[in-house]
Amino acid sequence: MTTKKKFKLKQEAEKKIKVIGIVLGILLLIFIFYRSNINDLKQLGYSEKAANNILLKFKKKEIIMLGKNKTLNRAFESEDYLEKNFTSYSKIKYQNQKNIIKNINKLLKKGYSNDEISLILSRGNDKDVSEFAKRDKIRYLEEFFSVSYSKLKYYDRYVEYMNNSREDEETSVLYVNLDLDKEDYQEPKQVNEFSYTMLVNKHHRVDREFIPRDLKVIDTDYASEKGMKANATAIAQAKKMIDDAKKDDKHIIINSAYRSFDDQEEIVDTYQNLYGDSYIEKYVLKPGYSEHQTGLGIDFGSTDTNIFIESDEYEWMEDNCYKYGFIHRFKTKYEDITEIKNEAWHYRYVGKEVAKYIYENDITLEEYYVQFIEK
Numbered sequence: 001m002t003t004k005k006k007f008k009l010k011q012e013a014e015k016k017i018k019v020i021g022i023v024l025g026i027l028l029l030i031f032i033f034y035r036s037n038i039n040d041l042k043q044l045g046y047s048e049k050a051a052n053n054i055l056l057k058f059k060k061k062e063i064i065m066l067g068k069n070k071t072l073n074r075a076f077e078s079e080d081y082l083e084k085n086f087t088s089y090s091k092i093k094y095q096n097q098k099n100i101i102k103n104i105n106k107l108l109k110k111g112y113s114n115d116e117i118s119l120i121l122s123r124g125n126d127k128d129v130s131e132f133a134k135r136d137k138i139r140y141l142e143e144f145f146s147v148s149y150s151k152l153k154y155y156d157r158y159v160e161y162m163n164n165s166r167e168d169e170e171t172s173v174l175y176v177n178l179d180l181d182k183e184d185y186q187e188p189k190q191v192n193e194f195s196y197t198m199l200v201n202k203h204h205r206v207d208r209e210f211i212p213r214d215l216k217v218i219d220t221d222y223a224s225e226k227g228m229k230a231n232a233t234a235i236a237q238a239k240k241m242i243d244d245a246k247k248d249d250k251h252i253i254i255n256s257a258y259r260s261f262d263d264q265e266e267i268v269d270t271y272q273n274l275y276g277d278s279y280i281e282k283y284v285l286k287p288g289y290s291e292h293q294t295g296l297g298i299d300f301g302s303t304d305t306n307i308f309i310e311s312d313e314y315e316w317m318e319d320n321c322y323k324y325g326f327i328h329r330f331k332t333k334y335e336d337i338t339e340i341k342n343e344a345w346h347y348r349y350v351g352k353e354v355a356k357y358i359y360e361n362d363i364t365l366e367e368y369y370v371q372f373i374e375k
Helices: 002-044 048-056 061-067 070-077 083-090 100-109 114-122 124-134 154-167 169-177 232-247 260-277 278-281 313-323 332-338 352-361 365-373
Strands: 215-218 229-231 252-256 298-300 324-329 343-349
Touching: 002 048, 002 061, 048 061, 048 070, 070 100, 083 100, 083 114, 083 169, 100 114, 100 124, 114 124, 114 169, 124 154, 154 169, 169 365, 215 232, 229 232, 232 252, 232 298, 232 313, 232 324, 232 343, 252 313, 298 313, 313 324, 313 343, 313 352, 324 332, 324 352, 332 365, 352 365
Parallel strands: none
Antiparallel strands: 215 229, 252 298, 298 343, 324 343
16 A cells, blocks of 8 residues: 555656646746847847837737837836827837926827927927926917927027017027027026137126136237237137238238136226217127137238228138138128127137038028037
């Protein structure tokens, strides 16, 4: 009896082992199948978390057909994923924003189209979009946001400016982005970093301590006074321009360049005492708002005449200054944008590539700045 019992127990143990083996084998196959599917999705560009949720929601077949899609990846990573919005997620252009899926859901609920939502997402950061998603649906969304450099957060300012000025949408966007809807010198943007495309005007200021990069003394052969300074690269290009002009029998001289905050303050005080506040308002920039403090603004003149705008040298510079990285900064036709009266003598170094673009497209530094520099 004992032998039969042991044999029976042995058979039962073998059966259990076989069952366990079969179960483990099945689990292993399931795991291999699961990992294979995960890897398929990861090779398409989906994260581990997104791939796992895609499988749980039985969406692999549709995802394989769609291919890599950053917005869908974020959707399947997000707790805000809504099955009913799957198709919209796949058609909305991705932006790297923390609450992108939550905001897409809100905007879809308000009745915005996929294209409209893509436009909204592209015109602001996460905070801007989150705030915009709280407001009632805007009927004519593309009036302003079709302008590539428009900003979501400025929508109400665009509307107010256009209504008050009767300007078109693109002009309204440009002027508001430049803060031209605000009073001069009110709430200026602080400029702290030096660059060849830095913008300093009545709405963008540098502080008293700001000193340009590579400030060097200008050789006396090229300047009307000793000790004048400017950015070293701007000086080098100005010298080359003056030398090349001389070959064409044009005689150009530098009359003014870098001025510190204190220098500008002294100029303001002098002219204020001589001519009063109204003169300052029209013709002299307050300290911190002058391009001369950047070391990139240079006043040129002719050694043959005191009236530069009537000189051959002026005509030569108008045609050639961009080749050396300079632009004629303040022209009559730009006064509404620059808010500075025509200064035939004032040129600004911005670098050859930027100067060429500004020259060929006949725009201001302000326009270039809002299109390509400002973030």
